[in-house]
Amino acid sequence: MTATPTNADDWVGTIATKAKVPPEEVQAVLDRHGILPQAALPRRRQLRLAYIALAGRKQGTDDDRDIDFRWPQGDGEMGAGLWAFLSDRNSRGKSSLLNLIQAALRGEFPGIVKPDVWGWLSLVEVAFRIDATPYRVRVEKEVGEVDPRMARGTLSRGEGDARIDLYAGSADKPFEKAVADNMMEEFGFGSFHAFNKAYGPRTHGWNAIATSFFVHGPGSAVFGNVTRDGVPLRLLQMFMGLPWITTYSAASTAFKKVCAEGEKASSADPARGRLAERLKATEQELDDLRARSGTRVDRPRLRLDLVTRDRETMPLRAAVALAEERVDTLDRQASAARGSVAELKRTLQQMRDEMAAGMVFRRLRPVCCPSCDNGIDAKRFNTAEGGGTCALCGEKHVEEDDEGPRIDDLQADVCEAEQVVARLNAELAAARRRLRESEAERDVNQARIGEIAAELASVEDPDTEFRVRALEAQAEQLREIIAEVAAPAATAVADDAAVLRQVEKVTRELFDDMQRDVLKEVSDEVAALSRRFGVQHVEGMDWSGNNTLAIRQGGADITFSDLSPGENLRVRIAAALAVVAVARRRRFGRYPGLLVLDSPRSQEMTDDDFAALMASVQEVINETGDAQVIVGAATKPALVGVVPGQQTLHAQGNRFLF
Known part of the structure; x- marks a missing residue:
């Protein structure tokens, strides 16, 4: 039976019953740790890029000249559908335009924009719509100035024929925070709370969410670029529109934090003593293995x-x-x-x-x-x-x-x-x-x-690295078990842990059944779209609740990390559009429908494969009806005609996009 969200009073009452404490005490623990009930199914809001405008002057190039750019030209705006920035040659401004769009949506300047391009510009203006409400991010500075503190950033919202400035000031950290706060409020997103014993409590907000809209190539996660603290799973749960996800994230973080604080208390429990001995032996083996193999290289970092x-x-x-x-x-x-x-x-x-x-x-x-x-x-x-x-x-x-x-x-x-x-x-x-x-x-x-x-x-031994990771996971699991079986001390921390354990358990039960149903539908949709996008021999996919995407391909069982770079990229595109399609069918879900692809053809694709991929993406967009996909790529004959001409900005020959 699929669990349905309950109201806040029922939720508190259920927790109180299972924790065997009064509801008032449960509410006090929730208030103490900032845990709020969020039971309602969210309403999906759409994000659409409207236009991008640039001004400035190129310097130190073979084509020094004034920059006066706007796309679409005139008073036009981009809408749903497939849009493309194309050029006959590389290094003609495609990635720079996409990076400027990303910087504007995050309020983070210069962000990943190249230093020379950032120095050329005196104006960056990116307009977008959240549903029907127009917004504009505008940054003004002197040509040659690279310090964002010396630039003026403005975030404004349209109100009828007027425009209201929500922020006006230096284009550095305060500007980034103003844009992030506005986006989180408009979309109704909640921050992801996490607790790691090595780093303590951490919070992931708009910047982590926004990375999922931009695909620059294969990645280690299906959604976004932030892989730590279970962020990819939280993004998936949020985009699927499951209720109680933010509440569960906050409760899980608070419970881990309280358990970590309670580990310092001594305990004479025999089971805990045996577990502690196993943990000590595991840590010793891990230290010995690290000493023999040297320091493991954290390549992504x-x-x-x-x-x-x-x-x-x-x-x-x-x-x-x-x-x-x-x-x-x-x-x-x-x-x-x-x-x-x-x-x-x-x-x-x-x-x-x-x-x-x-x-x-x-x-x-x-x-x-x-x-x-x-x-x-x-x-x-x-x-x-x-x-x-x-x-x-x-x-x-x-x-x-x-x-x-x-x-x-x-x-x-x-x-x-x-x-x-x-x-x-x-x-x-x-x-x-x-x-x-x-x-x-x-x-x-x-x-x-x-x-x-x-x-x-440096060269690493993959078997040794695999063994190190396995021992690390085993040690972490033993620490969590020891924290759970430890006899609670007569302290507020121990009392909170007992309540928070039930908060986490009860909250998960509220969306667990729905999550399984939605994940099954999303898995089937991703598999179907992956086949349409050119991933060969895919028999099926199963996205589990622990964020593992199991794939049946050519009679073998593999995971997302086993895919080739080209397949990896196709599946990432398929996942974003699958969430949009499932949300449209179920009438709830929270993926805003914007997807930006930078040079996808570079990932083991022939010209025909790339054109076929874009044609399939165009078909899926037409079916969903409300997605906006922007792609930057080198022009090839097979691609001409896939993207509508009025939705293509094409730098022919040796020309530049701006």
């Missing part, structure tokens, strides 16, 4: 770290170049200033020497002319002293007082020039410190890139 480091390389190099230019400029200015000081000091000393020489010569009393040796009357000196003229030449004496102001002015110039030198030396020292810091950051980043490349190049 390393690749993500490598992408992040590569993205940071150009800004770090630019910072070093800017610091070097600043040091060179200040060095030249300081050298010129020091030369000016030296010249002023030489002039000052020369003037002082000339004044001193004048004083000496004026006090001389020659007895004869130095030119003709004729005698000089001593009375002329007395007369000259009184009149201020020279007894020999008759010229007016230059008094010392006349030179004093000039020397004072020159001394003041020397002091001022020395102050300028001191200031420039200080700025030069600070600039050199900044240069050393920038070079250190660049070198650390480059060294880490080298380390990551070396780690990725």
Whole structure:
């Protein structure tokens, strides 16, 4: 019998009965851990990209020019159906447009947009509709500016003929949060709560959900790119529209957290002691195996770290170049200033020497002319002293007082020039410190890139890695069993654990039967669509409640991770459209119906296979009637005609999309 959602009061009452506590105590535990009942079947809301507009100027390319781009052109908007960004050659802007769309829907700039493209732009405007309500994300900045804090981001919603700004400010973290909060509220999505003993409680929100709309190739999960904390399963459950999922997620997280806190209490339970011994032996074997095999390479994390480091390389190099230019400029200015000081000091000393020489010569009393040796009357000196003229030449004496102001002015110039030198030396020292810091950051980043490349190049023993993973899972299971069988201590934590265990159990029972029914229907739909999309010899699929997609292919039983890259991609596309189709038939479900595919042909597909895949996608879209799929791909003859011409943006020959 399929379980039907109950109201909140019935839910609390059932938990109280099974936990053997009053309903008031159950409600207190729920309030203490922030667990809210969400029993209603959700209403699906549609997400549609309307248009994308760009402005700016290309720089440092073979095609430097102003950017003035809008698609669709004029006042048109994109609707349901298959849309395509095509080009005859690679590197013509397809991925950049799709990445800008992703950045706008997440409010995360520049996100995965290439640094050079981000630098070209002065305006990014992406409009979309949630059902009939229009929204617009707009980012404005100076051409060449790369810091999102220096850009202005605006999130606005249309209200009739007017537009209301929901956020206006810097285009960094506050902007990202404003977009995420608005999206979560509009779609009625709840955050996924998780607890891991190594990392503690964590929450996954809009960014984790939004990754499921963008498929850049094969992935380790059917939905989205976040694989930890059971996020792919939570996404599937949410997109299927099951009630109580958010409540169950919060209850499960709270229960794990409370159990982890209660593990510290000692217990004399014999069963727990035996389990503890098994756990100790398992952990010892795991340590020995790790010691023999070396550190296991976490390749997905390393690749993500490598992408992040590569993205940071150009800004770090630019910072070093800017610091070097600043040091060179200040060095030249300081050298010129020091030369000016030296010249002023030489002039000052020369003037002082000339004044001193004048004083000496004026006090001389020659007895004869130095030119003709004729005698000089001593009375002329007395007369000259009184009149201020020279007894020999008759010229007016230059008094010392006349030179004093000039020397004072020159001394003041020397002091001022020395102050300028001191200031420039200080700025030069600070600039050199900044240069050393920038070079250190660049070198650390480059060294880490080298380390990551070396780690990725290392060879691992798959059997050893499989054994390590198995032992890790066994140890984790033993820890959970020990937490469950531990005798509860007389503490609030232990009391909460008893109630939360029943909250988790009762809540799961409310959607378990419905989940099995919906998963069966989704599994059949994914299998059918996968066959239509070119996955050969698929006999059936079974999506279990623990997020394992079992596949029967060519008489063999495999899982999603065993598929080839091309099959993996086809199944990911099929899963998204299958959820839309099942939701349409059942009249509930929450997948917004937007799917963006970036260069899917690169995954082991011939031109004919790719064209057939797109043709099949077009057929499925026509059947569902309300999905929007946007694909970026290289143009091939077999593809022409698959996508309607008015829904295709095509860069022919050597042209660029923008």
